[in-house]
Amino acid sequence: MKLVLGIDIGGTGIKGGIVDLEQGILVSERFKYKTPKGASPQDVLERCKNIVADAEWEGKPIGIGFPSTIHNGICMIATNISEEWIGMDMIEFFKTGLNTDVVVLNDADAAGLSEAKYGNGRGVEGLMMLLTLGTGVGSGLFLGGELIPNTELGLMKYKKSIVEQYVSNRRRETEDLSWKEWGTELNKVLKLYKRIFSPELILLSGGVSKKFEKYAEFLDQDVEIIPALLQNNAGIVGAASYYVESRKKGA
16 A cells, blocks of 8 residues: 555644655645644544545545554543543544544654654664654654554653643743743753653654754753654654554554
8 A cells, every 4th residue: 555644633733645655755735724622523523524625535544643642542641632532432433434444543653653664763773762842742652663652751740740831832832932941941851851761862843843953952962862854744644654554463
């Protein structure tokens, strides 16, 4: 299978496109809609239907990255989405709603998959960490190229709250932080992750990865830290790739 539609559902935007899985690139327009306020299941489904229609992809396979831990197809937590999602069978919900074959995985895991297969994470034998810095902070961990799913390191306790309350891109924008202020705080978080996990490589993904040069000088760690090669398309490509990988494993 060469072409699969990937959809990346985030707290701010829902985007998707047709992915060429041989090259790991979008071969269609990148379709994007604002995530509806509250991010209820039905409202999110409607935006996904819009993307399917835009791509003229009715009845064809779809991979979906979703901002929650997904265990055996079940949504486990809700931080930047409606709590209505908790306990839902995600695969059945999207399969029925979109009337096609669907796979669902954590959105940061999807972004990491794309980088491990097509991007800057290729060939890393040790531990690779990918962080998505957007509405919240997502994470993907890979050991020898193999995914360790549902880590959600943005929810780790940090200072008086959790990590994503301090270094999400939403916080930077909402509080109008300078790149130095935000980058310095991010550096402290990366130091914590480095001490706990000892990664060989840390990749930064999400929209803010396109502005890496603005805060790179404030990241002072003895580990390589670089932006994701696929940048903000990483989640789309990874979700599409997961469709084929999961089918190979009989999921």
